[in-house]
Amino acid sequence: MPVDRVLPTPESRELLALVTDLARNELAPKASAFEERQEFPRDLVRTVGQIGMLGLTYDEEYGGGAQPYEVYLQALEELAWGWGAVALAVSVHTMSCYPLATFGTAEQKQRWLPDMLGGDLLGAYCLSESGSGSDAGSLQTKAHRDGDQYVLNGTKAWVTHGGVADYYVTFCRTSDDAKRGISTLLVPADTAGLHPQPPERKMGLLASPTASILLDNAKVDADRLLGDEGSGLKMALSALDNGRLGIAAVATGIAQAALDAAVEWVKERKQFGVPVAEFQGVSFMLADMATGIEAARSTYLAAARRRDLGQPFGPQASMSKLLATDTAMKVTTDAVQLFGGYGYTTEYPVERYMREVKVMQIFEGTNQIQRMVIGRHLTR
Amino acid sequence: MNIVVCVKQVPDTWAEKKLSDSDKTVDREGVEGVMNELDEYAVEEALRIKEASGGEVTVLTMGPEKAVETIRKALSMGADQAVHLVDSGLHGSDALTTSYALAKALETIPHDLVILGVESTDARMSVIPAMLAERTGAAQLTFARKVEVGDGTVKIERQTDTGYDVVEAATPAIVSVVEKINEPRYPSFKGIMAAKKKPLTTLTLGDAGIESEKVGLAGSGSSVAEFSARPPKQAGQVVKDEGDGGSKLAEFLASQKLV
Numbered sequence: 001m002p003v004d005r006v007l008p009t010p011e012s013r014e015l016l017a018l019v020t021d022l023a024r025n026e027l028a029p030k031a032s033a034f035e036e037r038q039e040f041p042r043d044l045v046r047t048v049g050q051i052g053m054l055g056l057t058y059d060e061e062y063g064g065g066a067q068p069y070e071v072y073l074q075a076l077e078e079l080a081w082g083w084g085a086v087a088l089a090v091s092v093h094t095m096s097c098y099p100l101a102t103f104g105t106a107e108q109k110q111r112w113l114p115d116m117l118g119g120d121l122l123g124a125y126c127l128s129e130s131g132s133g134s135d136a137g138s139l140q141t142k143a144h145r146d147g148d149q150y151v152l153n154g155t156k157a158w159v160t161h162g163g164v165a166d167y168y169v170t171f172c173r174t175s176d177d178a179k180r181g182i183s184t185l186l187v188p189a190d191t192a193g194l195h196p197q198p199p200e201r202k203m204g205l206l207a208s209p210t211a212s213i214l215l216d217n218a219k220v221d222a223d224r225l226l227g228d229e230g231s232g233l234k235m236a237l238s239a240l241d242n243g244r245l246g247i248a249a250v251a252t253g254i255a256q257a258a259l260d261a262a263v264e265w266v267k268e269r270k271q272f273g274v275p276v277a278e279f280q281g282v283s284f285m286l287a288d289m290a291t292g293i294e295a296a297r298s299t300y301l302a303a304a305r306r307r308d309l310g311q312p313f314g315p316q317a318s319m320s321k322l323l324a325t326d327t328a329m330k331v332t333t334d335a336v337q338l339f340g341g342y343g344y345t346t347e348y349p350v351e352r353y354m355r356e357v358k359v360m361q362i363f364e365g366t367n368q369i370q371r372m373v374i375g376r377h378l379t380r
Numbered sequence: 381m382n383i384v385v386c387v388k389q390v391p392d393t394w395a396e397k398k399l400s401d402s403d404k405t406v407d408r409e410g411v412e413g414v415m416n417e418l419d420e421y422a423v424e425e426a427l428r429i430k431e432a433s434g435g436e437v438t439v440l441t442m443g444p445e446k447a448v449e450t451i452r453k454a455l456s457m458g459a460d461q462a463v464h465l466v467d468s469g470l471h472g473s474d475a476l477t478t479s480y481a482l483a484k485a486l487e488t489i490p491h492d493l494v495i496l497g498v499e500s501t502d503a504r505m506s507v508i509p510a511m512l513a514e515r516t517g518a519a520q521l522t523f524a525r526k527v528e529v530g531d532g533t534v535k536i537e538r539q540t541d542t543g544y545d546v547v548e549a550a551t552p553a554i555v556s557v558v559e560k561i562n563e564p565r566y567p568s569f570k571g572i573m574a575a576k577k578k579p580l581t582t583l584t585l586g587d588a589g590i591e592s593e594k595v596g597l598a599g600s601g602s603s604v605a606e607f608s609a610r611p612p613k614q615a616g617q618v619v620k621d622e623g624d625g626g627s628k629l630a631e632f633l634a635s636q637k638l639v
């Protein structure tokens with residue numbers, strides 16, 4: 001049974017019904033095989049884009065769906081129930097549109113945003129480097145101005161959609177100024193000198209390619225600078241506040257899928273002559289899993305509603321990401337436990353869920369970094 | 381080419397279907413209603429024809445108020461407008477009276493082509509397209525797995541047990557489609573928003589010129605005399621293969637009169 005949700009409008013209810021249908025009938029049945037083949041489901045992501053999920057939160061003027069985060073995140077959660085890698089694709093793409101949509105000029109937006117929101121294109125967000133992870137401000141990739149172009153040199157690491165994206169929102173150093181040294185460029189994938197490296201060999205989310213992007217004298221027109229020179233780090237961090245809400249929703253969706261699978265299993269699996277669900281030790285585990293998921297969902301929705309009302313939501317986004325991903329890690333681990341030995345095999349999806357949510361405690365700011373953000377907010 | 385797609389709301393394919401005790405008709409209130417699956421293919425085909433050669437697509441649904449959900453889905457897939465034939469006097473109509481009511485409703489919508497799914501998942505009679513052709517005098521092109529429209533003509537590949545026949549007729553024509561014909565699209569969020577603004581006409585019996593004594597439970601020539609619940613599943617019989625598994629299976633099938 002799909003989650004019984006509180007939604008603000010009739011059209012948001014219809015959207016959720018549509019996304020739930022797609023997740024259950026198109027995504028979930030295909031996930032395991034694609035993950036095993038480590039194949040990115042480009043066509044399915046396009047289908048998800050065609051229903052409107054790749055521009056859902058942005059202005060109608062540029063082809064977006066003008067939906068509140070409260071709706072978008074719940075739709076994202078349903079996608080993740082069906083397939084984490086596809087939901088992650090939507091979340092990362094949505095984040096990759098943020099710098100242009102929020103800091104771009106009207107002219108830049110008219111030129112690029114409709115295509116980016118339209119569903120056919122896929123974006124990537126390149127902040128991390130091999131030596132600069134949690135300390136994003138220490139990034140080294142350089143962009144120097146040469147006439148009406150920027151010339152980029154360096155290597156961005158861990159890029160989700162590296163090699164399959166149509167454009168790369170790239171944060172790079174335009175000066176050595178400690179505070180205002182980083183700028184944001186919208187780099188087309190076919191830029192000469194932009195070389196995606198072979199994808200990383202990962203523990204989970206195998207259908208979602210993660211790759212380094214080598215920039216070797218890659219030349220980008222200067223009018224692809226988003227916002228002012230030097231405003232990149234601020235932009236990167238505010239994009240991440242939004243992205244973290246997305247990750248919270250994705251983790252919650254996978255946790256819900258793990259719980260649903262576990263509930264079904266324990267009702268069927270018999271030991272000592274009865275379904276194992278009848279043992280209190282089992283049903284108390286289920287109760288804790290469900291309670292954790294409900295708390296995670298409530299927390300990200302509370303943050304989303306702040307955002308939708310135009311109130312500050314940064315610390316709440318960090319709390320959402322921290323709570324949802326730690327909860328999802330525990331819930332998916334417990335789901336494997338409830339499946340017993342069967343849960344440890346690839347025959348059932350629960351071990352995959354467990355591998356998938358692990359990275360959500362790491363990317364878009366590790367959960368230590370989230371605590372740091374929350375702590376700083378309390379003591380500043 | 382202007383196209384009418386007949387779309388029916390049916391109880392969710394996976395839900396347990398029930399007949400109501402009082403009048404022995406399908407209980408549509410207690411269960412989730414969905415668009416009859418084959419009708420999705422009919423809507424898709426109509427949209428493809430429209431996208432290729434222009435015209436308008438009108439959805440026609442006969443059903444209770446609740447069926448408007450299904451109409452909205454067809455509109456959000458891209459149909460231009462809808463007609464909802466809704467009247468308590470229609471409750472309990474059988475296939476023959478339904479085809480009469482639909483034929484009358486069709487008279488109110490100018491069209492060249494009517495497209496339907498070959499059957500509904502609730503009643504599974506698969507007769508409405510043929511009955512509609514008979515009642516309207518339009519050409520009958522059923523079980524289409526491919527449709528091509530020309531200038532005032534329609535050509536289909538008609539699915540048969542062994543292959544297909546090519547059948548061609550002048551419009552107006554009634555076409556029923558099989559699921560092989562296409563892959564229905566998902567509605568888009570923009571489609572959902574646009575659907576709210578599309579014209580939806582409701583017709584009562586009087587509006588469509590339907591004589592009330594010819595429809596509904598009373599007007600139907602066929603009726604459900606009695607029904608009983610499906611007997612509970614019997615325990616299966618396990619055949620152990622001790623070299624004679626094949627013949628034991630054959631014996632079993634023969635005893636059930638299956639071979």
Ligand SMILES: Cc1cc2nc3c(=O)[nH]c(=O)nc-3n(C[C@H](O)[C@H](O)[C@H](O)COP(=O)(O)OP(=O)(O)OC[C@H]3O[C@@H](n4cnc5c(N)ncnc54)[C@H](O)[C@@H]3O)c2cc1C
Nearest residue numbers: 125126127128133134158159160210362363364365366368
């Ligand atoms: C599958 C995947 C996809 C990714 N996708 C993207 C992407 O699309 N775009 C992108 O830019 N990046 C992406 N990343 C990178 C990701 O955001 C980084 O891996 C993450 O920010 C952590 O950086 P790091 O790996 O360098 O770890 P480090 O920063 O080296 O951290 C190592 C450990 O130290 C801890 N630590 C560091 N600093 C502190 C501190 N101040 N206080 C307490 N603990 C601390 C961390 O929590 C961690 O446990 C992706 C990573 C993965 C694995």
